[in-house]
Every structure is written in C-alpha cells, then in structure tokens.
Amino acid sequence: ETLNTSYQLSSVPLQIFFYVTGIYYVFYFSATLAMIVYKSQVFSYPDDFLAHDLALLFLMAILEALRLYLGVHGNLTEEEAPLGLSLVITVGSVILSVYFLVWQTYVLRADVIVNSLLLVLYGLEVLLKVTAIAAFVS
Amino acid sequence: VAKLCVCDLLVAQCDVNCCCDPDCSADDFSLFTTCSVAVVTGDSRLCSQKAAIYSLDVKANPPERIFRLIDQVNPSVFCIHATNYKQALSFSSPEMPTSENFDQLLKRFGSAAFSAEPDSWNMNTDAPNPPDANETYRYEYGVPVQTVDALLRLPSPVVSSWCSDANPAGFLVNQATKCTRSVSLEKCDKIQALSMLFYINSSILAVNITVQSIVVQSPNGMRTLLNSSDVLRLPMILDELCINIVLGVSYHITYTDAGEIIEAAASFVLGAINKEALSIQQSFEISFTQVNTVPVPLSGNPGYVVGLPVRAGFLPQGYPFPGESLLAALTTNKYSQLTILQSTSNQDCLAVQGSRTPILFGYNMISGCKLRITAATKCQPLTQTLLDLLKGQSFPEYVASFGNSQAQDVLDWVPITHLHTSEQRIYNTFQSSCQIPVSLEIEVKWTKYGSLVNPQARIVNVTATITSSTLKELPSGRERIIPITSSVVFTDISSPAEPGYKAWPTINAKLPFDFFFPFV
Numbered sequence: 152e153t154l155n156t157s158y159q160l161s162s163v164p165l166q167i168f169f170y171v172t173g174i175y176y177v178f179y180f181s182a183t184l185a186m187i188v189y190k191s192q193v194f195s196y197p198d199d200f201l202a203h204d205l206a207l208l209f210l211m212a213i214l215e216a217l218r219l220y221l222g223v224h225g226n227l228t229e230e231e232a233p234l235g236l237s238l239v240i241t242v243g244s245v246i247l248s249v250y251f252l253v254w255q256t257y258v259l260r261a262d263v264i265v266n267s268l269l270l271v272l273y274g275l276e277v278l279l280k281v282t283a284i285a286a287f288v289s
Numbered sequence: 290v291a292k293l294c295v296c297d298l299l300v301a302q303c304d305v306n307c308c309c310d311p312d313c314s315a316d317d318f319s320l321f322t323t324c325s326v327a328v329v330t331g332d333s334r335l336c337s338q339k340a341a342i343y344s345l346d347v348k349a350n351p352p353e354r355i356f357r358l359i360d361q362v363n364p365s366v367f368c369i370h371a372t373n374y375k376q377a378l379s380f381s382s383p384e385m386p387t388s389e390n391f392d393q394l395l396k397r398f399g400s401a402a403f404s405a406e407p408d409s410w411n412m413n414t415d416a417p418n419p420p421d422a423n424e425t426y427r428y429e430y431g432v433p434v435q436t437v438d439a440l441l442r443l444p445s446p447v448v449s450s451w452c453s454d455a456n457p458a459g460f461l462v463n464q465a466t467k468c469t470r471s472v473s474l475e476k477c478d479k480i481q482a483l484s485m486l487f488y489i490n491s492s493i494l495a496v497n498i499t500v501q502s503i504v505v506q507s508p509n510g511m512r513t514l515l516n517s518s519d520v521l522r523l524p525m526i527l528d529e530l531c532i533n534i535v536l537g538v539s540y541h542i543t544y545t546d547a548g549e550i551i552e553a554a555a556s557f558v559l560g561a562i563n564k565e566a567l568s569i570q571q572s573f574e575i576s577f578t579q580v581n582t583v584p585v586p587l588s589g590n591p592g593y594v595v596g597l598p599v600r601a602g603f604l605p606q607g608y609p610f611p612g613e614s615l616l617a618a619l620t621t622n623k624y625s626q627l628t629i630l631q632s633t634s635n636q637d638c639l640a641v642q643g644s645r646t647p648i649l650f651g652y653n654m655i656s657g658c659k660l661r662i663t664a665a666t667k668c669q670p671l672t673q674t675l676l677d678l679l680k681g682q683s684f685p686e687y688v689a690s691f692g693n694s695q696a697q698d699v700l701d702w703v704p705i706t707h708l709h710t711s712e713q714r715i716y717n718t719f720q721s722s723c724q725i726p727v728s729l730e731i732e733v734k735w736t737k738y739g740s741l742v743n744p745q746a747r748i749v750n751v752t753a754t755i756t757s758s759t760l761k762e763l764p765s766g767r768e769r770i771i772p773i774t775s776s777v778v779f780t781d782i783s784s785p786a787e788p789g790y791k792a793w794p795t796i797n798a799k800l801p802f803d804f805f806f807p808f809v
Binding site for chain 2: 186189194196197200253254255256257258259260261262263264
C-alpha cells in the first residue's frame with residue numbers, strides 16, 4: 152500500500168542486479184585467482200607478470216566492492232551522485248575485465264567465458280544505472 | 290608445422306619409416322611399413338592449432354603417404370586461448386656471450402641461482418641475436434659443408450677401394466682420401482667424375498670454387514705445373530689417349546673465426562689414360578685455413594704428441610720466426626723442424642749429404658755414417674763439411690716448448706744450448722791439433738705440464754752437444770774410416786705431481802684483548 156511505484160524512484164531491477172553481480176563477482180574472483188595459481192604452476196609464469204596480474208585482480212575486487220556499495224547506497228537513497236560515481240567506477244571495472252579477457256599473460260578458455268559473462272552483466276548494469284539516474288534527476 | 294620433422298636425422302638421405310622426411314621420394318614411401326611420427330603439432334595446450342598428420346595408405350598399390358594439414362581443437366576448458374607472453378610456448382635461444390655483453394651476462398647468471406624473468410615489463414622482447422636475420426652461415430666443426438644444391442662431397446673409398454661420391458666434407462675436418470675409379474677410353478669424356486667441371490661446378494653458397502693451380506702429369510709420371518690455371522680443361526680424346534682427366538683434387542677452404550667460409554680454391558692434377566687402362570686411382574684432399582693466418586701444422590695442442598715433429602725456428606730481428614712455410618698445391622714437408630742426419634744404406638757420409646729426417650717427439654734416434662779420410666783431406670774444409678752434415682743446412686736456434694706455440698709468443702720458445710766437448714788425448718795438448726766434430730747429441734728435456742689427469746708434454750731444455758776428436762796426421766796413401774754419429778734423446782724431467790688441496794681452514798679463536806676488563 153505504501154509501496155507505490157510513483158513515490159519510489161529506486162529501481163528494483165537495479166537492486167536485484169547488484170545482488171546478482173555481487174554473488175557472481177565472488178565466484179569470478181575466486182575462479183580467476185584459482186586459475187592464476189594453476190597457470191603459475193603449469194606454465195612458465197615469471198614473477199613480474201604474476202605480480203602484475205594479481206595486483207590488477209585485487210584492485211578489481213576493491214573497485215567492485217566500492218562500486219557495489221556506492222550503487223546500493225545511491226539506489227536506496229535515490230541520490231544520483233553516488234550512483235554516478237558508481238557508474239564511473241564501472242567503466243574502470245569494464246577496462247579491467249577487458250584486460251583479463253585480452254591482455255592477460257595467459258588467457259584460457261575459462262577466462263574468456265567468465266570475463267565475457269562479467270562484461271555482459273556490466274553492460275546491463277550500466278543501462279539500468281543510466282535509467283535510474285535519469286529517473287532520479289528528473 | 291608442415292616443415293617440422295623429428296625423425297629426419299640423416300642429412301640429404303631418406304630416413305626409414307619417417308613419413309615427414311623431405312628427402313624421401315614416392316618410391317621410398319612405398320617401402321615403408323608404418324609412420325614412426327604420425328602427428329606433428331605445436332603445443333598441445335593451445336585451444337586451436339595446426340596439426341600435420343602423416344599416415345600410410347596401405348590399401349593402395351603401391352602404398353602412398355598421406356599428408357593432411359588440419360586445425361586441431363582442444364576440447365578442454367583450460368586450454369590456452371591467447372598468450373601475451375612471447376617466451377611462453379617456445380624455448381628461447383640464449384644470448385651468445387660476446388665481449389660486450391659478457392659482464393652483464395655474468396651478473397645475471399653468474400650466481401648459484403637465477404630466475405627466468407626478463408629484466409623489464411617489455412612484453413615483446415627482442416632477442417639480441419635475431420635468429421637468421423642476416424642469413425649468415427656459421428659452421429661448426431664436423432658439420433657438412435653445404436653447396437647450392439647439396440653438400441660438398443669428397444669421393445672416398447667405402448667398403449672396397451672404389452670411389453663413392455657420397456662422402457660429405459666436414460667443416461674443419463682435414464681429410465685426404467684415395468680411391469679407385471673405373472674408366473674406359475671411349476667413355477672418358479662422359480664420366481662426370483673425371484672432368485674438372487664436376488668438382489668446381491657447385492659453389493659453396495655464395496663462394497665460388499676457384500681453380501688455384503693445375504698440374505699435368507705425363508704418362509711416365511712427370512708432373513709439370515701449368516702457368517695459366519684459369520682455363521678449364523675438359524677430358525678429350527687425342528691420339529688414342531684421353532687427356533685432361535682428373536687424377537687428384539685438393540680443396541683449400543678459407544674460413545673466418547666466426548665460422549663463415551669466405552674462399553674456396555681447388556688444385557688439380559690432370560693426367561692421361563690410354564686404352565688399356567681399366568681403372569685409375571684418384572686422390573682427394575681438403576684442408577681448412579683460417580683467414581689471415583699461415584697454416585703451420587701443430588705438433589700437439591698444447592702439449593707435444595708423441596710421434597709429431599719437434600717444431601723449431603730462428604730469431605731474425607727480435608722474434609722467433611718459423612722458417613718459410615710453402616703453401617704449394619701439393620703439401621710438402623718444408624716447415625722448419627729440428628732434423629737429424631738420416632742413415633742410409635750407403636754409409637759414406639759425403640754421399641748422403643742432404644738426407645735428413647725430422648726429429649719426432651718422444652722417439653730417441655741414433656744415426657750415423659762412416660767418413661773416409663785420406664792424407665789429402667784438409668782440416669778446415671773437413672770440419673765445416675762435418676758440421677754441415679751433423680747439423681744440417683739451417684740448424685734452428687729456438688725450439689717450441691708447446692706443440693702449438695705461436696711465433697709471436699717469444700716466451701714459448703726455448704733456446705738451444707750448444708756445448709762443445711772434445712775427446713782430449715793427454716799427449717796432444719801441445720800439437721796444433723785438428724779437431725773435427727764426430728758426434729752430435731741432442732738432448733731434449735721435457736716435463737709433464739698441467740693437470741694430473743691430462744698431462745701435456747712441454748719441452749723445457751734442448752742441448753746440442755758436439756763432440757770433437759783430434760784428427761791425427763796420416764801418412765800418405767793410408768786412409769782411415771771414422772764413424773760419425775748423431776743422436777737424439779728425450780728425457781723426462783717431470784717433477785712428481787702434487788695434489789692441489791687447499792689449506793685446511795684454521796680456527797682463529799682469540800679472545801678480545803680487553804676480555805678480562807676490569808681485572809686485567
């Protein structure tokens with residue numbers, strides 16, 4: 152009764168999406184970390200490259216946490232500023248995901264699969280965020 | 290991948306059951322039973338890669354080899370889709386140490402452990418020696434010398450004494466072979482191996498084989514060197530003789546110290562056969578010389594090898610200089626060596642002047658002759674003649690201490706010490722006696738040098754002792770025969786080997802001087 156969509160600007164699909172992305176990201180992070188460990192054992196993976204890739208993975212995790220927090224916060228408080236910031240961080244996450252898809256030291260087929268899925272999720276999220284921001288602004 | 294073949298081991302020959310060997314023809318394939326290498330692929334962990342599949346179709350008559358190039362897909366989810374690390378999937382060729390990068394290489398690899406990572410983030414590492422960038426051909430010892438179509442071949446006898454043309458010449462392997470070839474007068478211009486063209490036709494990869502000299506051997510064995518050696522003389526039939534057939538070839542290849550062949554020359558001995566000849570003997574030789582050096586045969590590397598001549602030389606103005614080395618088309622033995630009089634069947638000293646034999650390391654020799662003295666022989670010319678006889682025309686002043694001593698290394702040469710002793714008879718001291726040298730004894734002292742496991746022989750001291758005796762005046766009409774001897778003795782003066790242990794570490798335990806402060 153009180154939950155009338157005309158009064159509530161927060162986007163429910165976006166919220167669901169945040170949860171799904173969060174859960175998927177946990178899986179993505181552990182899978183990529185496990186694969187990097189596997190690659191370092193099976194292939195010749197020099198230390199510089201290994202450190203490089205691991206650092207970027209952890210950076211991506213931090214960015215992801217920040218992004219999700221800001222996104223949830225912005226969506227629930229219906230403010231466009233955190234949501235906009237979350238959008239900007241999403242761009243960074245997209246770039247990192249592309250790195251893991253294309254420019255990583257060893258790109259396995261499993262890497263291609265999880266990263267493409269992540270990119271699809273990001274794409275949909277960006278769309279939803281833009282509509283939410285548009286709804287908040289107007 | 291289509292060009293890789295693991296079982297192709299023999300150069301320019303077909304390997305058995307090797308279906309990927311490019312040297313095999315279709316007839317060879319029909320004789321195979323199976324393919325020893327069925328699939329040639331790259332790294333199997335790649336997601337998609339090219340694979341060359343070789344198989345034998347035994348149902349066809351004759352059996353044929355089937356070659357297919359397919360794209361193989363790896364079904365695993367952990368296959369490598371792409372890699373941004375260039376050295377990941379192939380062995381990188383290590384840097385060749387040169388004088389410029391030696392220090393840097395030593396810093397990287399000189400410790401007990403080193404890691405394989407590159408120095409920078411640079412993903413596309415460029416190798417310091419781009420492989421095959423300049424297409425310079427570097428040879429290693431024993432590698433067959435390549436020509437434009439095949440390999441440089443030196444005909445040699447295989448199993449029997451008949452010539453086989455399949456013996457490849459190895460780089461830096463000096464060879465000399467003799468073999469028999471069957472000939473006939475009618476077909477002499479058609480047999481390829483008898484014409485000069487066969488031996489200089491194939492050029493050694495950008496270096497043409499030039500004709501250095503041509504010697505013509507007449508049927509009675511006399512050889513004459515031709516003045517112009519640039520005209521190609523092919524076999525032709527002339528008055529029942531076939532002339533200009535090749536009896537001997539001597540290749541001289543000049544190489545640089547980088548392993549490239551820069552010059553090739555061939556010297557020929559041409560002869561003639563008549564119609565009764567059924568076979569001739571051909572001799573072939575190949576020798577390698579480094580550019581800007583004069584080839585001097587080594588008597589050991591570095592220590593002397595027993596049986597090789599002792600090298601010796603002179604000191605013209607300041608440096609020992611091995612006497613002239615003649616690089617003739619037919620190698621002659623004129624390098625400056627220590628020589629000794631050679632005993633011949635004719636024991637008269639004056640008749641065998643000039644016949645000398647080189648002193649071989651480790652072989653004690655003694656030789657001699659008998660000198661006939663009449664009353665008319667004069668002292669002074671006789672002394673001089675005997676000295677020439679014993680010492681030879683050019684008795685060297687220095688002897689090489691190692692078998693490979695170079696002329697520039699002054700300290701590697703040992704001076705010959707000369708001693709004169711005389712058999713003095715007590716009652717002749719006041720007479721103006723004529724001392725004639727009757728014996729020359731050369732004593733070569735050598736030692737073992739180097740490690741205990743592989744000692745090298747090194748000459749330390751050479752002493753030439755001339756013993757003179759008094760020539761008594763002869764009444765006229767009488768003659769005497771005096772024996773003249775010369776000998777060489779090699780004495781081993783090596784000191785016993787000492788093991789090279791390091792000193793035991795001593796414990797240097799001392800209390801600091803103020804240990805008992807404040808009591809002391």
